[in-house]
Amino acid sequence: MKANTHTNRGTTRRLRTALGSAVAVCAVATALPGVARAESADVGVRASGIERVSVATDGAQSDGSSTDASITPDGSRIVFSSTATNLGDTPTTAADRVHLRDRRTGETRRIGGEAPLHPPTISADGGYVGYPVGWMQSDLIRLHQVRTGNTIGHNCMAHNCEMSLGAEGLQLAYSRRFRPPEPNQRITVLDWRSNKSYTIDVIHNTAPSKPSLSDNGGFLAYQDGEEQDVFVWDRSNGTPAGPIEGPAKAATLVQLSDDGSKVVYLSGSDTHVHDTRSGTARTVPNVRGVAIDPTGRYLLYAPHEAGGPALVLRDLESGTDETVSNRPASAGIDAVSxxxxxxxxxxxxxxxxxxxxxxxxxxxVRSFR
Incomplete structure (x- = not known):
């Protein structure tokens, strides 16, 4: 099934369907053996603690740089990229590799042996880790099953593949940009359970962007980079709605919440949180939105002003802020449980x-309780 993107800013269609309510899951808050941890009671509204998770299973600190992390909704598993040689079961050469940290058991393991082209991501149930790698004349998506260690490979048939996983890992969305002179970008939603795929052509798009898939694979947020429009695709009818930011704004997609209720995008110096149920948006001024939690309630953002916190978590219902880090710090999408x-x-x-x-x-990891 193929759906063509509307790039006319004068045409705006609101979403007609909302996903069900999200399930709130408690994150792991207990300290693990061998993990350095600091506590604080005055960082935000809730008491909080911080722990370093880029450590070996025996607690040894990493001998390389670790970035690009993704956390499961229950906070138990984290997947990340690292140049460390001492975090896996056996030593390796210093090169960018994918690692998995299980906060329940304290185990850190290396996933596969190839360098990821883009940040790795983990499915909501923690069962699958996905990341693209270079392979011959195109990119290849690696989908690693955590329990068995088995890996599925899927050929993107193009370069510049960026991906998003559904709740069980078997729903996958990825974007690919075709080689010149073909300017188009194509987004594919693949469901391995039903052996079906759906494609969306983003017309005349010279700026590929990462799509964002809801947990059940029913909704997909994506961006037309050239037009600077954000759309939401509804699998039930195979059509895109948008641009959700309206005809007068240029926008950059950040993330669709796992439950499909919120879309975070940037426009100008502000962050906007679009409610897919009501069709309205809330503006968080003068900040850069970084990620949103699976329920669509908590927004992680970086203030533009210098001299303050580097990362802040906002409760969109109460309007309260909690400091994640007062020190220089960065995060990616899927950073909030x-x-x-x-x-x-x-x-x-x-x-x-x-x-x-x-x-x-x-x-x-900053934990709030």
Whole structure:
């Protein structure tokens, strides 16, 4: 089934269907053996603690730089990229590799042996890890099953593939940009369970962007980079709705919440959170939205002003803010667990937890309770 994108800014269609309510899942909050952890009671509205997670299973700190993390909705598993040689079961050469940290068991393992072209992502149930790698004349998506160690390979048939996973990992969305002189970008939604795929052609798009898939694979947010429009595709009828930001704005997609209720996008110096149920948007001024939690309630953002916190978590219902990091820090999408109970980020700061002496970028989790 193929759907063509509308690139006329004067045409706006609102979503007609909403997903069901999200399930709030508690994040793991207990300290793990061998993990350096710091506590604070005055960081935000809730008491919080911070732990370093880019460590080996025995607690040894990483000998390389770790970035690009994705956390499961329950906060139990984190997948990330690292140049470390000492985080897997056996030593390896210093090169960018995918790693999985299980916060319940304290185990850190290396996933596969290839360098990811884009940040890895983990399915909502924690069962699958996906990432694209270079392969011959095109990119190949690796889908790794955590329990068995088996890997599925899917050929993108093009370069510049960026991907998003559904809840069970077997729903996959990826974008690919064709070689010149073909200017188009194509987004494919693949469901391995039903052996069906759906494609969306983004016409005359010279700026590929990562799509964002809801947990059940029913909704997909994506961007027409050339037109700077954000659309939401409804699988039930195979049509895109949008541009959701209206005809007068240029927008950059950040993320669709796992439950499909919110779409975060940037426009100008502000962040906007579009409610797919009501068709309205809330503006969070003068900040850069980074990620949204699976329920669509908690927004992670970076303030534009210098001298304040690097990362802040906002409760969109109460309007309250909680500081994630006062030190220089960065995060990607899928950085917030359900209910805003855990936020994963990376930082080169050496005073976030005791004993940080490796002098490189580490991954940390701020837990709220």
């Amino acid at each position: 359900a209910g805003g109970r855990a936020v994963v980020f990376h930082s080169t700061a050496d005073d976030l937890v005791p004993g940080d002496t490796n002098g490189t970028s580490d991954l940390f």
